[in-house]
Amino acid sequence: MESTNPLIENDAVTLGLLMTVLALVFYTSASDSVFFRRFYRVVPTILLCYFLPALMNTFGLISGENSQLYFVASRYLLPASLVLLTLSIDLKSILKLGPKALIMFLAGTTGIIVGGPLALFIVSLFYPDVLGGAGAEETWRGLATIAGSWIGGSANQTAMLEVFGASPTLFAQMIAVDVIVANIWMAVLLYWAAKPEVIDGRFGADSSVIESLKSKVEQYRKSIMKIPSMADTMVILGLGFFVTGLSHLFADILAPWIRENYPSLRQYSLDSSFFWIVILATTGGLLLSFTRMRKLEGAGASRLGSVLLYVLVATIGMQMDLRAVLDNPVFFLIGMLWMLVHIIIMLVVAYFIKAPFFFVAVGSQANVGGAASAPIVASAFNPSLAPVGVLLAVLGYAVGTYGAYICGILLQGAFGG
Numbered sequence: 001m002e003s004t005n006p007l008i009e010n011d012a013v014t015l016g017l018l019m020t021v022l023a024l025v026f027y028t029s030a031s032d033s034v035f036f037r038r039f040y041r042v043v044p045t046i047l048l049c050y051f052l053p054a055l056m057n058t059f060g061l062i063s064g065e066n067s068q069l070y071f072v073a074s075r076y077l078l079p080a081s082l083v084l085l086t087l088s089i090d091l092k093s094i095l096k097l098g099p100k101a102l103i104m105f106l107a108g109t110t111g112i113i114v115g116g117p118l119a120l121f122i123v124s125l126f127y128p129d130v131l132g133g134a135g136a137e138e139t140w141r142g143l144a145t146i147a148g149s150w151i152g153g154s155a156n157q158t159a160m161l162e163v164f165g166a167s168p169t170l171f172a173q174m175i176a177v178d179v180i181v182a183n184i185w186m187a188v189l190l191y192w193a194a195k196p197e198v199i200d201g202r203f204g205a206d207s208s209v210i211e212s213l214k215s216k217v218e219q220y221r222k223s224i225m226k227i228p229s230m231a232d233t234m235v236i237l238g239l240g241f242f243v244t245g246l247s248h249l250f251a252d253i254l255a256p257w258i259r260e261n262y263p264s265l266r267q268y269s270l271d272s273s274f275f276w277i278v279i280l281a282t283t284g285g286l287l288l289s290f291t292r293m294r295k296l297e298g299a300g301a302s303r304l305g306s307v308l309l310y311v312l313v314a315t316i317g318m319q320m321d322l323r324a325v326l327d328n329p330v331f332f333l334i335g336m337l338w339m340l341v342h343i344i345i346m347l348v349v350a351y352f353i354k355a356p357f358f359f360v361a362v363g364s365q366a367n368v369g370g371a372a373s374a375p376i377v378a379s380a381f382n383p384s385l386a387p388v389g390v391l392l393a394v395l396g397y398a399v400g401t402y403g404a405y406i407c408g409i410l411l412q413g414a415f416g417g
């Protein structure tokens with residue numbers, strides 16, 4: 001495919017266009033219009049945030065290849081976003097949800113970690129070309145980005161893209177697999193959320209704990225919510241970018257040191273500065289969650305983190321050429337089998353520990369859907385339970401980088417070149 005100059009080459013104009021797209025998506029998604037309410041029941045906002053910039057790139061309006069916006073977003077906005085999203089973790093509140101909530105979340109994480117290698121192995125028995133042949137050695141790299149998305153979210157997915165180095169074409173195909181498969185599963189969860197008693201009855205689960213959860217979550221949210229002042233907003237952003245700066249500082253020391261003294265660790269991407277930036281930023285956010293800085297969530301820490309994240313999502317989208325999406329439909333088969341492994345593990349664990357279906361649904365979406373959709377699934381059970389989805393999804397951001405990295409290493413070890 002020949003490269004041509006885009007209609008818009010100025011990055012300032014491109015950024016303005018991307019921000020306008022994001023504004024329109026979120027404005028219409030919050031609209032009371034019957035049309036838009038029905039539209040967004042089918043099409044998730046994050047899908048549009050990916051694919052509208054992708055359409056603009058595909059038809060030559062803008063060019064992700066020639067723009068520096070993705071580099072800026074991935075190196076500066078991504079780490080700050082990770083800090084602000086993990087800053088709001090309240091481990092005490094999560095523990096108060098009871099062990100079953102955490103067990104189901106971790107079961108979902110385990111399903112993603114082992115499901116990727118298992119699905120790739122099964123499909124390779126019928127389609128061996130997926131492991132051998134032109135370009136196929138990159139398959140595991142692309143699947144690692146799905147692991148990042150399905151355990152954490154778009155930020156973790158981008159981290160895995162940078163760490164394992166999937167090509168833009170392969171990443172475009174994996175984005176399609178990620179979004180389509182994840183949203184099929186979400187639709188199933190929303191269907192059963194309307195009648196959880198059916199599954200709870202078959203599993204013998206006691207759902208009375210859900211009622212106590214409602215009051216606990218409501219009290220927690222009220223205790224931290226406030227109208228943010230200018231000082232609050234500046235402190236939140238300052239904290240996020242301060243930790244980002246420290247992450248860059250130490251990454252610039254660690255990566256060259258490992259490269260020089262332990263070259264064998266290169267196969268695990270431990271000589272990558274970006275890897276250490278992401279790990280250090282996530283760890284910094286986790287450490288801050290144990291301090292009073294965690295209360296900044298009440299002033300909108302995760303909301304501002306999400307703003308940075310969606311700018312990143314748009315810059316990822318503008319690198320995708322949608323004409324390449326259906327080049328390898330076998331990837332969709334891998335994605336469906338992968339999700340099936342995740343579902344089976346969650347249902348088996350839920351059956352043995354008698355977990356309410358609410359924990360199954362929200363634990364799964366906290367992994368697969370993240371903070372964008374876990375609250376939606378939680379609120380399908382009861383609107384007051386939406387913050388439970390947020391709490392577990394934010395935990396997903398925290399473990400997403402680590403879990404996806406483990407999955408990527410398993411994929412590399414078994415199928416890498």
